[in-house]
Amino acid sequence: MAETTETDERVALPVINLERALEAILMIADDPQSLVSLATSLGAPVPAVRQSVERLVADYDGVDGGVQRGFELREVGGGWRIYVRGEYDEVVRDFVLTQNPTKLSQAALETLAVIAYKQPISRGAIASIRAVNVDSVVRTLLGRGLITEAFTDGETGAIHYATTEVLLSQLGINSIEELPKVSPLLDDGSEGFDDAR
Amino acid sequence: MAETTETDERVALPVINLERALEAILMIADDPQSLVSLATSLGAPVPAVRQSVERLVADYDGVDGGVQRGFELREVGGGWRIYVRGEYDEVVRDFVLTQNPTKLSQAALETLAVIAYKQPISRGAIASIRAVNVDSVVRTLLGRGLITEAFTDGETGAIHYATTEVLLSQLGINSIEELPKVSPLLDDGSEGFDDAR
Amino acid sequence: MLTASSPGNWSTVAQSPSEAEAPHALQPEAGGNEAAGFSVSLSNFNGPFDLLLSLIAKHEMDITEISLSVVTGEFIAYLKELESVEELDKATEFLVVAATLLDLKVAGLLPQGELVDAEDVALLEARDLLFARLLQYRAFKEVCAWFAGSLEIESRRHVRQVRLEEKYRRQTPELVWTLSADDFAALAAVALAPRELPVVGLDHLHAPLVSIREQAALVVSLLRHGAPVTFRQLIAGVDQKGVVVARFIAILELYRGAVVAFEQLEPLGELTIRWTAGHWSEESLASLGADYDG
Numbered sequence: 004m005a006e007t008t009e010t011d012e013r014v015a016l017p018v019i020n021l022e023r024a025l026e027a028i029l030m031i032a033d034d035p036q037s038l039v040s041l042a043t044s045l046g047a048p049v050p051a052v053r054q055s056v057e058r059l060v061a062d063y064d065g066v067d068g069g070v071q072r073g074f075e076l077r078e079v080g081g082g083w084r085i086y087v088r089g090e091y092d093e094v095v096r097d098f099v100l101t102q103n104p105t106k107l108s109q110a111a112l113e114t115l116a117v118i119a120y121k122q123p124i125s126r127g128a129i130a131s132i133r134a135v136n137v138d139s140v141v142r143t144l145l146g147r148g149l150i151t152e153a154f155t156d157g158e159t160g161a162i163h164y165a166t167t168e169v170l171l172s173q174l175g176i177n178s179i180e181e182l183p184k185v186s187p188l189l190d191d192g193s194e195g196f197d198d199a200r
Numbered sequence: 201m202a203e204t205t206e207t208d209e210r211v212a213l214p215v216i217n218l219e220r221a222l223e224a225i226l227m228i229a230d231d232p233q234s235l236v237s238l239a240t241s242l243g244a245p246v247p248a249v250r251q252s253v254e255r256l257v258a259d260y261d262g263v264d265g266g267v268q269r270g271f272e273l274r275e276v277g278g279g280w281r282i283y284v285r286g287e288y289d290e291v292v293r294d295f296v297l298t299q300n301p302t303k304l305s306q307a308a309l310e311t312l313a314v315i316a317y318k319q320p321i322s323r324g325a326i327a328s329i330r331a332v333n334v335d336s337v338v339r340t341l342l343g344r345g346l347i348t349e350a351f352t353d354g355e356t357g358a359i360h361y362a363t364t365e366v367l368l369s370q371l372g373i374n375s376i377e378e379l380p381k382v383s384p385l386l387d388d389g390s391e392g393f394d395d396a397r
Numbered sequence: 398m399l400t401a402s403s404p405g406n407w408s409t410v411a412q413s414p415s416e417a418e419a420p421h422a423l424q425p426e427a428g429g430n431e432a433a434g435f436s437v438s439l440s441n442f443n444g445p446f447d448l449l450l451s452l453i454a455k456h457e458m459d460i461t462e463i464s465l466s467v468v469t470g471e472f473i474a475y476l477k478e479l480e481s482v483e484e485l486d487k488a489t490e491f492l493v494v495a496a497t498l499l500d501l502k503v504a505g506l507l508p509q510g511e512l513v514d515a516e517d518v519a520l521l522e523a524r525d526l527l528f529a530r531l532l533q534y535r536a537f538k539e540v541c542a543w544f545a546g547s548l549e550i551e552s553r554r555h556v557r558q559v560r561l562e563e564k565y566r567r568q569t570p571e572l573v574w575t576l577s578a579d580d581f582a583a584l585a586a587v588a589l590a591p592r593e594l595p596v597v598g599l600d601h602l603h604a605p606l607v608s609i610r611e612q613a614a615l616v617v618s619l620l621r622h623g624a625p626v627t628f629r630q631l632i633a634g635v636d637q638k639g640v641v642v643a644r645f646i647a648i649l650e651l652y653r654g655a656v657v658a659f660e661q662l663e664p665l666g667e668l669t670i671r672w673t674a675g676h677w678s679e680e681s682l683a684s685l686g687a688d689y690d691g
Contacts, residue, residue: 024270031295032559073225086227086562094242095227098242099228099568099569104570105573106575116585121589130345131343174576281557289554303548310538330444331444331490333490382539
């Protein structure tokens with residue numbers, strides 16, 4: 004979109020599709036996006052992006068007799084992000100309640116145990132130990148504050164997870180070193196095999 | 201919403217707001233939501249939820265002359281989720297830190313196909329169809345969460361593998377029935393040999 | 398299970414029988430051409446079926462009686478190149494297929510008898526089974542393209558997957574935590590235990606396992622300071638076959654180490670074992686039976 008040699012089509016694009024491209028980005032962006040960063044990635048001028056954002060806000064609010072959506076576009080902390088519209092808090096809370104039982108599932112507990120003993124550990128490494136996809140479980144644990152993103156590997160971009168103080172206090176210990184040892188299994192599995200019987 | 205003693209306000213709710221409430225939930229759901237789970241948290245009958253979902257799909261698609269949104273509502277992996285509309289995938293690429301997993305090898309794909317069509321199936325049975333040892337490939341697939349250990353045969357101790365919802369999601373389908381039909385040979389080998397073409 | 402219904406089964410799947418019968422399929426391509434055109438490394442092939450399919454594809458033909466001979470020749474020629482030790486393991490996977498193909502080729506070369514004897518039927522069955530498995534394999538291979546395509550397309554799709562807004566997160570019900578640190582450790586032990594190793598399960602063949610070393614230690618303690626003992630006495634009261642076998646192997650091992658000697662007056666007669674070792678240390682026991690480990 005950097006080139007300006009194109010014809011009519013080009014002129015039409017920013018007007019018609021900018022809003023759609025914006026809402027595409029906003030649907031998947033986790034953090035509030037500044038106008039500048041939106042403009043940069045769309046290759047569009049900031050004023051045009053500002054206008055489009057304003058039109059989207061009005062669109063979702065149903066200003067011109069349209070539908071008022073169950074979500075809204077809000078500016079928070081210097082950026083724009085899609086949030087649930089306030090009127091639907093109740094509905095969403097009910098949903099969250101049914102999705103978050105007061106007890107962790109067995110799968111979540113086992114994943115937490117793997118992270119506790121192997122931290123810091125990437126999601127891929129957890130998955131290969133657990134032999135299942137752990138994405139949603141990791142999100143649950145993050146949401147519960149039991150684990151946190153320790154660091155991101157510079158090369159692979161893989162996020163590594165570690166346990167938090169919340170877990171320590173739940174377990175009634177002061178540091179992760181106080182966890183009971185579960186070796187020799189932890190070494191690499193090849194040791195202690197002879198004694199297994 | 202099960203009670204019927206309420207007044208006007210209540211009556212209007214299911215009709216007008218179900219779609220908006222759905223919209224709100226879809227904004228925060230991070231797993232595919234089945235109609236049943238949506239209906240449960242909304243306290244609404246499944247058929248009503250189904251209709252609302254269909255109307256939302258049409259709405260976002262701009263079917264009735266409305267705007268075609270930059271996002272869409274798709275049923276994948278046995279449930280509904282908000283996706284960026286295909287045309288805008290390119291635009292949003294910079295905004296997601298998806299670590300695209302490395303592609304599966306040809307051997308892994310073939311093994312996956314065998315498991316998908318023949319599940320539940322033991323490693324030995326897979327090996328005899330592919331005429332090669334499949335141990336490491338099966339481990340890869342387990343690690344990716346694409347297959348899971350369905351059960352262990354009580355007599356032989358052989359673990360039988362089946363595909364997961366993760367696979368369905370990654371294939372963009374909702375059930376294993378949506379896999380393309382392959383030659384009737386695959387049913388059990390004894391039938392349809394003559395009709396193979 | 399697929400059995401031979403008729404020898405013509407394969408040709409119902411054949412795309413163009415006329416081409417398969419064409420003379421060029423018969424001629425083993427001119428020597429030079431073959432050598433140059435068919436130099437492959439094992440890594441290109443996933444297995445014997447893969448190789449077979451590619452050979453068939455290379456000749457753009459289906460396997461009929463005639464072309465089978467050509468393909469068999471090349472298949473065997475290819476196998477001959479798999480001699481290095483590291484490839485030996487993989488090569489074994491090809492052997493069954495190679496043997497079947499050879500059988501079929503030989504049958505094709507021999508004059509056809511009028512009568513169908515049991516061997517012919519067996520051969521037909523073998524061929525149909527091979528073809529059926531090849532067909533099945535081809536079907537899976539073909540559908541792979543769909544899997545690869547779908548995975549590729551879907552990997553480019555983006556789904557809304559965002560952190561739960563803080564206000565909802567705060568409203569999630571308080572976690573009910575009941576695990577002690579020890580419970581948690583036990584859970585970790587389960588979760589981290591090495592997954593069952595991918596080996597052919599033999600456990601059902603000889604369970605429970607008996608240690609030859611333990612049996613040897615027992616035999617030593619019985620013999621070392623006493624009079625010769627018969628094998629019957631040594632296994633008195635043992636009702637597990639595995640233990641008897643292990644104890645016998647232990648004695649053989651001790652014999653090999655020149656620790657004991659046998660006496661048997663007649664075949665299948667009473668076996669008497671006596672202690673002969675001048676010196677004996679517990680270390681000798683440690684290395685005993687090592688051949689049977691692993």
